[in-house]
Amino acid sequence: xxxxxxxxxxxxxxxxxxxxxxxxxxxxxxxxxxxxxxxxxxxxxxxxxxxxxxxxxxxxxxxxxxxxxxxxxxxxxxxxxxxxxxxxxxxxxxxxxxxxxxxxxxxxxxxxxxxxxxxxxxxxxxxxxxxxxxxxxxxxxxxxxxxxxxxxxxxxxxxxxxxxxxxxxxxxxxxxxxxxxxxxxxxxxxxxxxxxxxxxxxxxxxxxxxxxxxxxxxxxxxxxxxxxxxxxxxxxxxxxxxxxxxxxxxxxxxxxxxxxxxxxxxxxxxxxxxxxxxxxxxxxxxxxxxxxxxxxxxxxxxxxxxxxxxxxxxxxxxxxxxxxxxxxxxxxxxxxxxxxxxxxxxxxxxxxxxxxxxxxxxxx
Amino acid sequence: xxxxxxxxxxxxxxxxxxxxxxxxxxxxxxxxxxxxxxxxxxxxxxxxxxxxxxxxxxxxxxxxxxxxxxxxxxxxxxxxxxxxxxxxxxxxxxxxxxxxxxxxxxxxxxxxxxxxxxxxxxxxxxxxxxxxxxxxxxxxxxxxxxxxxxxxxxxxxxxxxxxxxxxxxxxxxxxxxxxxxxxxxxxxxxxxxxxxxxxxxxxxxxxxxxxxxxxxxxxxxxxxxxxxxxxxxxxxxxxxxxxxxxxxxxxxxxxxxx
Numbered sequence: 001x002x003x004x005x006x007x008x009x010x011x012x013x014x015x016x017x018x019x020x021x022x023x024x025x026x027x028x029x030x031x032x033x034x035x036x037x038x039x040x041x042x043x044x045x046x047x048x049x050x051x052x053x054x055x056x057x058x059x060x061x062x063x064x065x066x067x068x069x070x071x072x073x074x075x076x077x078x079x080x081x082x083x084x085x086x087x088x089x090x091x092x093x094x095x096x097x098x099x100x101x102x103x104x105x106x107x108x109x110x111x112x113x114x115x116x117x118x119x120x121x122x123x124x125x126x127x128x129x130x131x132x133x134x135x136x137x138x139x140x141x142x143x144x145x146x147x148x149x150x151x152x153x154x155x156x157x158x159x160x161x162x163x164x165x166x167x168x169x170x171x172x173x174x175x176x177x178x179x180x181x182x183x184x185x186x187x188x189x190x191x192x193x194x195x196x197x198x199x200x201x202x203x204x205x206x207x208x209x210x211x212x213x214x215x216x217x218x219x220x221x222x223x224x225x226x227x228x229x230x231x232x233x234x235x236x237x238x239x240x241x242x243x244x245x246x247x248x249x250x251x252x253x254x255x256x257x258x259x260x261x262x263x264x265x266x267x268x269x270x271x272x273x274x275x276x277x278x279x280x281x282x283x284x285x286x287x288x289x290x291x292x293x294x295x296x297x298x299x300x301x302x303x304x305x306x307x308x309x310x311x312x313x314x315x316x317x318x319x320x321x322x323x324x325x326x327x328x329x330x331x332x333x334x335x336x337x338x339x340x341x342x343x344x345x346x347x348x349x350x351x352x353x354x355x356x357x358x359x360x361x362x363x364x
Numbered sequence: 365x366x367x368x369x370x371x372x373x374x375x376x377x378x379x380x381x382x383x384x385x386x387x388x389x390x391x392x393x394x395x396x397x398x399x400x401x402x403x404x405x406x407x408x409x410x411x412x413x414x415x416x417x418x419x420x421x422x423x424x425x426x427x428x429x430x431x432x433x434x435x436x437x438x439x440x441x442x443x444x445x446x447x448x449x450x451x452x453x454x455x456x457x458x459x460x461x462x463x464x465x466x467x468x469x470x471x472x473x474x475x476x477x478x479x480x481x482x483x484x485x486x487x488x489x490x491x492x493x494x495x496x497x498x499x500x501x502x503x504x505x506x507x508x509x510x511x512x513x514x515x516x517x518x519x520x521x522x523x524x525x526x527x528x529x530x531x532x533x534x535x536x537x538x539x540x541x542x543x544x545x546x547x548x549x550x551x552x553x554x555x556x557x558x559x560x561x562x563x564x565x566x567x568x569x570x571x572x573x574x575x576x577x578x579x580x581x582x583x584x585x586x587x588x589x590x591x592x593x594x595x596x597x598x599x600x601x602x603x604x605x606x607x608x609x610x611x612x613x614x615x616x617x618x619x620x621x622x
Contacts, residue, residue, distance in 0.1 A: 263431050264468035268482035268534055269458035282472050
């Protein structure tokens with residue numbers, strides 16, 4: 001009897017074995033009832049029908065770097081379209097011999113992004129580097145100073161334009177969205193009404209119509225002789241649109257905050273801005289990281305809609321290449337290439353957000 | 365009205381008033397939650413407020429630092445009248461510490477950051493000095509070794525002691541406690557009450573809403589009984605527990621003292 005409760009006996013009780021080997025795993029997860037067995041068989045059949053042909057098309061029978069004529073004889077993918085046209089896809093109509101400038105700007109952007117992803121670097125110096133970096137990037141694109149030849153913004157295009165619209169769009173829309181969310185919660189009726197009207201109006205129309213308005217209707221209201229660059233107008237439309245969505249997501253986060261947090265902050269004498277900045281927003285914004293990233297990802301992809309106001313973004317430059325008679329008919333290859341670029345952008349955003357969420361959740 | 369707002373305070377107290385509440389009323393919609401409260405609190409006085417739930421105890425002390433707004437009458441704290449003037453409200457809040465039933469620590473900040481936040485941002489204390497003060501008060505509530513942890517990693521009793529230390533870091537003139545032990549597991553109540561008793565012995569002015577009658581007996585100068593938005597009776601603990609004068613008080617005491 002007494003033996004039963006002696007500590008030494010504890011070691012003999014082991015957790016139940018859960019490893020049952022490959023066959024066991026397959027049986028348990030793929031063939032545990034007739035419906036699952038059927039689904040497994042159908043899935044395997046479909047995979048066999050699709051994957052090997054795709055692999056053959058993309059890798060075995062494909063040609064990689066040949067002139068356009070050689071592609072006509074190949075039975076597989078003609079990846080040659082990419083090496084022959086990547087500079088146009090990426091840089092658009094930017095003068096060919098000046099394309100090192102947007103390239104350098106993009107490299108700067110990626111270096112800055114790379115440094116920014118580590119929270120240890122989130123200091124004032126990083127903010128200054130961003131300001132300086134954005135200025136230099138703008139200078140590289142625009143030129144006209146320090147002996148750099150001026151390049152009209154109508155010549156900007158391709159991946160460069162997509163990145164420009166996305167980076168500025170997302171970084172400006174996020175703080176604007178937060179401000180709108182706070183405004184919507186404001187006790188001041190005028191501010192509150194203004195924010196609600198703004199959010200609901202913007203959310204009530206498609207991005208396409210906003211872009212049309214920015215490009216066609218808005219210039220009609222400007223005094224004669226005043227023109228605002230088309231890229232800036234499209235950029236503004238994207239920012240205003242995305243901000244309205246972010247505002248609603250952030251509002252959800254604010255509503256999830258316990259009243260006690262406000263009370264604790266107020267009862268120690270913090271004012272409204274301090275309460276929001278130090279207590280409420282850090283917690284509320286963390287809660288809404290997943291939906292916020294969804295919005296940022298879709299905003300990144302939606303920049304491709306600027307094609308309807310005749311801006312040459314990544315997707316449009318690709319389409320332009322496809323209208324070249326020599327490369328007619330190789331749209332699959334070109335679109336796969338563009339899809340990979342978009343995927344890399346979106347996937348790294350979602351990956352990073354997961355990492356950030358994990359880091360911020362310490363202590364919970 | 366059968367109320368005695370300013371029963372004789374304990375002996376040896378300063379005559380100086382720190383809080384003065386005169387004919388204060390508050391409504392939640394149509395519900396008249398506080399019906400003419402008169403209360404004067406002397407410096408270093410310790411008051412325990414008890415009463416059935418819904419009697420307005422919490423609302424009363426939440427009015428003192430304007431977490432709730434009163435609608436009639438006057439509240440004067442440390443010589444400043446509470447009006448809608450936001451500067452006055454913020455000033456009073458820095459002088460009045462508050463401890464909540466559910467601790468309300470900031471979960472995204474470490475314990476030490478919870479403690480230094482107020483001093484650094486409100487009092488503009490240099491960070492190093494604020495941290496030294498914070499460590500001093502953490503020692504005082506016997507929890508200094510947890511300084512680097514986050515609130516979620518502490519037990520309820522530890523969190524409440526941190527919350528008390530957080531209020532003390534602001535060097536308040538008055539401390540308000542809103543049912544500080546009601547959300548705690550029984551075995552943690554004592555560690556929090558011990559800290560509060562130590563604080564009382566150092567002469568802190570305290571207003572405590574609680575049902576811990578042992579604490580009231582050993583620490584309070586005055587015990588107030590509230591019911592239906594009024595202070596029904598207020599007296600020294602000895603008189604209050606031995607000779608309650610009103611039937612409602614007797615009934616309440618018979619219900620909680622088994």
